Amino acid sequence: MYKVMIIDDERAIRNLLKITIQNQELDLEIAGEASSGIEAINTIDSIKPDIVFVDIRMPFMDGIEFSKLAIQRYPKLKIIILTAYDDFEYARSCIGIGVSAYLLKPISRTEIRETLLKVIEQHKVEKRDEDEDNIEEDNCSIAKIKEYIMKNYMEPDINLTSIAQHFCFNTCYLSRMFKQKTGMGLSDFLMKCRMERAIIYARKGTRMYLTAKEVGIPDPNYFSKCFKKYTGKLYSEYAKQDANRAENES
Amino acid sequence: MGKHLIRDFKRWFSSQLLKQKVRYLFLAIIAMYLILFVLISFFSLKENMMSYTLNNNQKTMISIGNNLKNEISTINSMSQLLMTNRDIITYLQSENFPRSLSSHRATTAMYDITNSFDHITSVYLYRLNKEYVHIAKGITWVYMEVLEDEEWLREINDKNGGYVIRIDGGGAYRSKSGEPLISFIRLVNDLDTQKPMGLLVINLSVSLLKDSYKDMESSDKQFYYFDKDFQHINTGHELPALEQFKPTYAPYHQVTVGAFGKEQVLSFYQIPDTPFILAGIEKMSYIRFIPSETIWIIVSLVALTLFSLVLIGIFITVYITNPIERLVQSMDKSKTGWLKRVSLPLPDDEIGHLKNSYNNMLIEINKLINELIEKEKKTQQAELNALQEQIKPHFLYNTLDTIAYLALQESSEKVYDAIETLGNFYRRFLSKGSSEIPLLEEIHIVKDYLKLQKLRYDDIFDDEYLLEEDILSIKIPKLILQPLVENSLYHGVRPKGERCVIRISARRMENWIYISVYDNGVGMSQEKLSTIMMDNNRSFGFKGTIERIQCYYGREDVYKVVSEEGLYTEVTLKIPL
Numbered sequence: 001m002y003k004v005m006i007i008d009d010e011r012a013i014r015n016l017l018k019i020t021i022q023n024q025e026l027d028l029e030i031a032g033e034a035s036s037g038i039e040a041i042n043t044i045d046s047i048k049p050d051i052v053f054v055d056i057r058m059p060f061m062d063g064i065e066f067s068k069l070a071i072q073r074y075p076k077l078k079i080i081i082l083t084a085y086d087d088f089e090y091a092r093s094c095i096g097i098g099v100s101a102y103l104l105k106p107i108s109r110t111e112i113r114e115t116l117l118k119v120i121e122q123h124k125v126e127k128r129d130e131d132e133d134n135i136e137e138d139n140c141s142i143a144k145i146k147e148y149i150m151k152n153y154m155e156p157d158i159n160l161t162s163i164a165q166h167f168c169f170n171t172c173y174l175s176r177m178f179k180q181k182t183g184m185g186l187s188d189f190l191m192k193c194r195m196e197r198a199i200i201y202a203r204k205g206t207r208m209y210l211t212a213k214e215v216g217i218p219d220p221n222y223f224s225k226c227f228k229k230y231t232g233k234l235y236s237e238y239a240k241q242d243a244n245r246a247e248n249e250s
Numbered sequence: 251m252g253k254h255l256i257r258d259f260k261r262w263f264s265s266q267l268l269k270q271k272v273r274y275l276f277l278a279i280i281a282m283y284l285i286l287f288v289l290i291s292f293f294s295l296k297e298n299m300m301s302y303t304l305n306n307n308q309k310t311m312i313s314i315g316n317n318l319k320n321e322i323s324t325i326n327s328m329s330q331l332l333m334t335n336r337d338i339i340t341y342l343q344s345e346n347f348p349r350s351l352s353s354h355r356a357t358t359a360m361y362d363i364t365n366s367f368d369h370i371t372s373v374y375l376y377r378l379n380k381e382y383v384h385i386a387k388g389i390t391w392v393y394m395e396v397l398e399d400e401e402w403l404r405e406i407n408d409k410n411g412g413y414v415i416r417i418d419g420g421g422a423y424r425s426k427s428g429e430p431l432i433s434f435i436r437l438v439n440d441l442d443t444q445k446p447m448g449l450l451v452i453n454l455s456v457s458l459l460k461d462s463y464k465d466m467e468s469s470d471k472q473f474y475y476f477d478k479d480f481q482h483i484n485t486g487h488e489l490p491a492l493e494q495f496k497p498t499y500a501p502y503h504q505v506t507v508g509a510f511g512k513e514q515v516l517s518f519y520q521i522p523d524t525p526f527i528l529a530g531i532e533k534m535s536y537i538r539f540i541p542s543e544t545i546w547i548i549v550s551l552v553a554l555t556l557f558s559l560v561l562i563g564i565f566i567t568v569y570i571t572n573p574i575e576r577l578v579q580s581m582d583k584s585k586t587g588w589l590k591r592v593s594l595p596l597p598d599d600e601i602g603h604l605k606n607s608y609n610n611m612l613i614e615i616n617k618l619i620n621e622l623i624e625k626e627k628k629t630q631q632a633e634l635n636a637l638q639e640q641i642k643p644h645f646l647y648n649t650l651d652t653i654a655y656l657a658l659q660e661s662s663e664k665v666y667d668a669i670e671t672l673g674n675f676y677r678r679f680l681s682k683g684s685s686e687i688p689l690l691e692e693i694h695i696v697k698d699y700l701k702l703q704k705l706r707y708d709d710i711f712d713d714e715y716l717l718e719e720d721i722l723s724i725k726i727p728k729l730i731l732q733p734l735v736e737n738s739l740y741h742g743v744r745p746k747g748e749r750c751v752i753r754i755s756a757r758r759m760e761n762w763i764y765i766s767v768y769d770n771g772v773g774m775s776q777e778k779l780s781t782i783m784m785d786n787n788r789s790f791g792f793k794g795t796i797e798r799i800q801c802y803y804g805r806e807d808v809y810k811v812v813s814e815e816g817l818y819t820e821v822t823l824k825i826p827l
Contacts, residue, residue, distance in 0.1 A: 013651050207816045
């Protein structure tokens with residue numbers, strides 16, 4: 001069973017792809033989706049996909065940028081680029097950076113099937129000569145990692161894997177170790193840092209899309225989702241409430 | 251005919267090269283100058299010369315006449331000496347013999363007296379009884395019967411002691427040599443009684459006549475004597491074979507004969523108190539009448555003038571026509587292709603300035619051509635962009651996928667609605683390829699476009715329309731609003747992550763229509779605002795659209811962008827009615 005993740009800024013296309021892939025009755029599971037590259041970077045560590053469909057044209061972080069990061073961090077990940085005809089030249093350059101395949105829109109079921117079969121075959125070949133990574137013991141303290149996160153949370157492209165790579169940890173090991181020592185997942189800690197900061201901005205009345213950029217989630221849609229999940233309130237409500245409070249206080 | 255010729259000449263002259271014109275002009279001037287000079291000098295010279303010659307001639311003739319008269323009066327004096335000589339009177343008066351003595355004495359006296367005079371050939375002294383004595387040099391025949399003729403004597407008697415001059419004594423004498431004799435004849439009167447006592451005839455040789463003009467004669471000038479009857483008296487010259495050479499009775503008479511340059515002046519003078527007519531032939535000689543200094547002055551003036559003309563000609567050639575010719579040749583090169591600047595070493599005068607001005611002009615022209623080419627390229631690019639806008643495959647394919655999803659998951663009503671909208675959109679979008687459509691159609695395109703975009707991106711915006719009804723039928727270039735709306739969606743609304751408004755408004759103010767696209771998206775900073783019309787911002791599609799409108803209306807001020815970062819963006823198109 002391979003995990004598939006779909007990254008596209010259009011909900012309809014994500015859904016269409018989901019339905020299409022499921023209808024193929026291959027050994028695949030739709031593990032998750034993201035509406036932007038930014039969202040994908042933040043959720044990919046928990047979804048842990050084997051195959052990613054990514055639209056080439058997305059705001060904030062486009063398919064190419066995402067692919068570059070993903071290939072570097074997840075060498076086993078198979079990336080399938082989705083593109084409309086007029087981006088063909090652009091798409092061709094993706095092959096050069098290690099993308100597995102590209103698919104032309106409008107989506108054709110046969111093409112999807114063929115591509116998926118090809119990618120699954122590749123996965124099977126690679127898995128055979130794969131060895132389990134050894135977990136290295138490391139004296140590096142959790143404090144150091146926390147400090148690094150608090151210093152760099154505004155970088156939009158950091159996530160669990162990039163931090164693990166930075167400190168030369170195995171990703172699973174770091175995740176497990178961090179949760180053991182702090183009682184909190186590393187991704188959750190990163191999100192907490194960002195949201196705490198966002199609350200400060202919200203209180204100042206900063207516009208949402210600017211705050212989103214400042215705290216390292218430049219996709220305001222995804223930011224707004226995260227904010228609501230963290231605080232239980234909409235950013236606009238928070239900002240308004242805060243403005244009212246400021247008015248009352250004065 | 252004459253007008254025709256003048257017009258043809260004018261046309262021919264103006265068609266000549268400048269160089270040729272100058273040459274012809276100079277030739278004409280030189281020719282005119284020479285002709286004028288020759289004519290003026292010749293005619294004035296001739297006039298002067300003529301009058302001078304004629305005057306001079308008359309004087310000469312009169313002077314010759316006077317010489318002759320002097321000679322004759324000398325002879326007269328001599329005759330008086332003879333008549334008053336005692337021995338001669340004695341010879342004439344002696345009635346009886348012996349006359350031999352008295353005749354001998356008279357002859358001696360004649361010899362003595364005539365000895366000191368020139369020209370005397372013979373002297374005859376007749377008594378009334380026809381006896382006579384004579385002296386002679388050479389042989390002279392006497393025809394006595396003529397002497398007795400009444401006719402012959404009448405005039406002499408009438409003169410009553412005055413002299414009569416006759417050629418060959420009126421036929422009474424003839425020299426053996428055949429030379430004509432000039433006979434001086436008079437009666438000898440008694441001093442007391444005044445009665446004739448004898449006849450004196452003095453025969454003179456033609457040297458008398460010759461001597462009268464001896465000093466005046468030259469190779470150009472000859473003189474002849476005629477008697478009363480216009481008979482030529484041979485003095486050694488042959489008479490010239492000239493028809494006009496006929497004396498008249500006029501006291502003085504002059505004729506000019508002969509062709510130009512060979513003129514001869516014929517003059518006739520009736521010498522008073524003599525039976526002679528003096529005739530003169532004079533050849534005209536110009537050089538004789540012009541002093542050599544004058545000739546030198548004239549020649550040097552002509553030479554100086556010609557030299558000046560040549561000098562001016564060379565100057566004009568070297569400094570004006572040649573540079574112009576070179577300039578023209580150099581300019582001609584530009585006929586063959588691209589306008590090249592002239593680089594010639596030309597003097598820094600008007601012609602040099604001409605070259606500089608020409609070069610400057612070329613720079614301007616080349617610049618204009620470049621601008622034109624640039625503009626043409628822009629127009630073509632704009633048209634190409636418009637074409638590409640029409641295709642919009644990315645939009646089409648994504649929309650098709652969206653509809654595909656609807657078909658799988660939503661009601662067929664919704665699918666139908668979406669397909670209808672897409673159909674409407676593309677029908678208007680392509681609109682038979684015409685380049686302008688009514689504003690209302692453009693608004694419909696925008697409405698359909700936004701409706702389809704809402705399907706793709708969920709309801710992240712609301713669209714509003716504020717339109718003045720009466721301008722909806724006005725035609726505008728096709729697809730000038732849709733790209734602006736697309737920009738609003740992708741660069742204003744979507745980056746904001748909040749629900750926004752896209753508002754399209756169209757209103758009329760005076761002679762303008764203002765169409766604006768407003769969105770309360772992320773807006774633009776001043777820096778970004780200043781870069782939207784730059785070349786490197788192709789993805790915006792904004793620049794291409796604005797340039798298309800600018801080309802279409804041929805003016806620059808067709809748009810205005812107002813924006814505040816984080817708040818809104820408003821693009822207003824200003825379209826002339």
